[in-house]
Every structure is written in C-alpha cells, then in structure tokens.
Amino acid sequence: MVHEEVQMFPTMGLTLGSEERETPLDDLGNVVALYQPRVFRFLLATLRDRDAAETLTQETFLRAWSARDSFREDCSLATWLIRIALNLARDHTRTGRFRFWKRVSGSAVDVAEVAALVSTRECTAEERLIAQQQVANVWQTVAKLSSRQRSIFLLRFIEEMEIPEIAEITGLPLGTVKSHLYRALAIIREEHNYAEQSAKPHAIAHNRTSENATTKETQ
Amino acid sequence: MTPELVHQPQADHGEGHLTGEQFGELLSRPAEAVGAETTPAEVHLQTCEACATELASLRGVITLFRDASKAYAEEELRGIRPFELPRRRVFQHAFVQATWLVAAAMFLVALLPLQVLRRHAARTQAALASAAASVTTNTAQSDEALLDDVNREVSSSVPDSMQALDDPSDDATVADSESSNATSNQGKD
Numbered sequence: 353m354v355h356e357e358v359q360m361f362p363t364m365g366l367t368l369g370s371e372e373r374e375t376p377l378d379d380l381g382n383v384v385a386l387y388q389p390r391v392f393r394f395l396l397a398t399l400r401d402r403d404a405a406e407t408l409t410q411e412t413f414l415r416a417w418s419a420r421d422s423f424r425e426d427c428s429l430a431t432w433l434i435r436i437a438l439n440l441a442r443d444h445t446r447t448g449r450f451r452f453w454k455r456v457s458g459s460a461v462d463v464a465e466v467a468a469l470v471s472t473r474e475c476t477a478e479e480r481l482i483a484q485q486q487v488a489n490v491w492q493t494v495a496k497l498s499s500r501q502r503s504i505f506l507l508r509f510i511e512e513m514e515i516p517e518i519a520e521i522t523g524l525p526l527g528t529v530k531s532h533l534y535r536a537l538a539i540i541r542e543e544h545n546y547a548e549q550s551a552k553p554h555a556i557a558h559n560r561t562s563e564n565a566t567t568k569e570t571q
Numbered sequence: 572m573t574p575e576l577v578h579q580p581q582a583d584h585g586e587g588h589l590t591g592e593q594f595g596e597l598l599s600r601p602a603e604a605v606g607a608e609t610t611p612a613e614v615h616l617q618t619c620e621a622c623a624t625e626l627a628s629l630r631g632v633i634t635l636f637r638d639a640s641k642a643y644a645e646e647e648l649r650g651i652r653p654f655e656l657p658r659r660r661v662f663q664h665a666f667v668q669a670t671w672l673v674a675a676a677m678f679l680v681a682l683l684p685l686q687v688l689r690r691h692a693a694r695t696q697a698a699l700a701s702a703a704a705s706v707t708t709n710t711a712q713s714d715e716a717l718l719d720d721v722n723r724e725v726s727s728s729v730p731d732s733m734q735a736l737d738d739p740s741d742d743a744t745v746a747d748s749e750s751s752n753a754t755s756n757q758g759k760d
Contacts, residue, residue, distance in 0.1 A: 384654045388648070388654065389644065389645065389648055392644060392647070392648050392651070393640065393641060393644035393645075393648075396640075396643070396644050396647060397640050397644070402647050402650075402651075405647075406651045406652075409651075410654060413654060461643070465643060466639050466640060466643045467639060469638075469639045469642040469643050469646070470635055470638070470639050471635065471638045471639070471642075483635055486632045486635060486636075487632070487635050487636050487639045489632075490632055490633065490635075490636040491636065491639075491640075494636075508599055509633050509636070509637055510636075510637050510640050510641070512637075515599065530595075530596075530599075533595060533599055534591065534592050534594075534595030534596070534599075535595075537591075537594065537595040537598050537599070537629075538591040538594070538595065540629070540633075541591075541594060541625075541629055544628070544629060544632055545625070548628070
C-alpha cells in the first residue's frame, strides 16, 4: 500500500512509508555518502579484491537498510555497518569459490599499486623507495595473518577504531581482541625487523650511524 | 605465531627490553597517548634508545601502510558504480505491493460473475420453490374436497329397513324385470 505521508531520500528520490519507526538508515542517501568510503576501504583491505569489495559494500548497505528496524542505536552507525561488512567478508572468504576467483581474478589488488601511493613526504627518491618497500612488506605480512588477527589489525590501524569498539564489532571479549592484536603486531614487527636487517639500505645505515654519533657526542 | 617467536634485534643489547605484549600495547595506543602515563613500558622507552627507535620505526611503517591503504581505496572508490541496490529494493517493494493489488483486483473480477451467477441461481430457485409451493397447495385443496365428499357420503342418513333402496341403477333393474316378465308371459301362452 502507498501511504499518504512519505519521506524522500534526498539524493535518490526514494520513498518510505512514514508509519515505520524512524531510523538513521531512512536517509540512505546521506548514510551511503558518509560511510561508503569507510566500508569499502575496510572490505578492500580485508578481501584485497576490488570487485568483491565493491559488491560487498553494496550488500552491506542493502542489508543495513533491510534490517534498519533492528538498529537500536546502542552503538554508532559506523560500528553497525562495519560489523555487517565484517560478517559479509567472513562469509565470503569461507567459500572456495572466492579463493578460486581471487587466484584468477584480474581485480585482485596489486601490492605495488598500494605501495606506489605512499605519502610523498619522503625527501629523497631512495627513502621513498624504502618506504614503498616497507609498505609492501606490511601489506604482504597482513595477508599472512589469520582472518581474525587481520580484521582486528585493520580495524585498529586502518579504521583507527578503539579496542572496545573492535570488541563490539567482532563480538569478542576485550582481552581476546587485545591478544589477537598483539599477536598480529608481533608478526608484523618480526617481519619488519627481518626486512630491515636483511635489506638495510646503505644510505639509511649511513644516516643512522651519523645520528648515533651525534647522540654520543651530545651525551 | 606467538610473540615469543618474534625476532628481537634489541635482545643483543641485553635483557630488560620491552616484551612483545608491551610493544603491542604501546603500538595500539595513539602516539599522542604514549608518554601521558607512567607505565613501566613508557619509563623504559625514555631510557632505552633501541626500543624507542624500534617503536618509532614500527609506528612510522604502520602509518605509511594506513595512508597508502586509504589513498588506494579512495582511488578505487572513484571507479565503482553508484549505489543502486536500495532503489531496486524499493522498486521491488512497490512491485510487490502492485502485484498484490493486481491479484486482488483479478480475484474480485473473477468473483463478480460468480456472484451474479449465484444470485441468478438463487432467484431461479426461489421461483421454483414458489411454484412447487403453489402446486402443493392445490393438491392439498383437492385432497380436502375429496375427503369432504367421502365424509358427506358416510354421514348421510341410513334408510329404513322396509324402504326400497334408492338404487342409482334403477333403469337397468326395471329393464331386467320387464324382460323377465315378458319371458314368463310367453311361457304361460
């Protein structure tokens, strides 16, 4: 039935019956505009496949909109959306089909593309290359983490969420979240230190030596 | 992999460096928050250059990773198609409603002739019933007349014993007697 009083989605011209309970999701145009980058970024970093990330981003908003009546506002909308995205990603990666398509898909994220976008604050080309190598190293190490460690690491360090918020999203106790996060960081630290030691550039070593010398002199 | 397996270059400098857990705790806190508290790990950082350098290096790498990931996602986001699924769902919602309306209309349209037929049948039945009732009434009336006749005959007065019977077939009897008389007279002759 078409109701007489209707609300309009500002950016999409969509209508909803007014007799339903008002939720933040009713204004879907704004919600998508606000949170789509964040949800997409998280899914892209998690799945490392842009097609899958795009599909699941749309699915996240669709699910959220369909279940908008169940959103009780006991957490932020971002938390709720990321929780949906995380569950979708978890379900998606469990399937063998995903693993197969990830292997053969042309939409898989190339680590070099990510590393190429390292901030250009580095002064010299050499330092920039080192930074790119470091980012590529972290990107590859994150792929080696267990799915839970990876999710928690990405939520903390890409989405910059606080640990209680991550616990709420993942549904894990606070201590378990910390434990997974510390293990993930330990693995990344190990890989980082190993890479630094094995391929320490001459220039950086030279710089550090001179820095150390300066420090000793001041002491 | 557990933190115990973590390769720690500072271990060469001797004992008393930060544990994996302490590193994790310090890394997972915002950079601005480090130094605000006086935990043993932070006190150690102020005195141990190796740990401080390693923490800063790790923090820097993670920051680079975050910035690169965000920049990459932003670039990819520009290429994705606009969000359209809710429109489809709303359309589907309206479509479902319209389908129900059409189905209801079709049901009513199908029901209307049936109702007309039913009314017609009811009228026919009523006419038949009234006709049957009138027939029944006529039959009852004729039956009552017959019973009245019978009653009338039965209740009529009985003649005296010597009174000649009032035979409805008098003519026949007279004819028979006359013929018998004639026969006897012929015999006498």
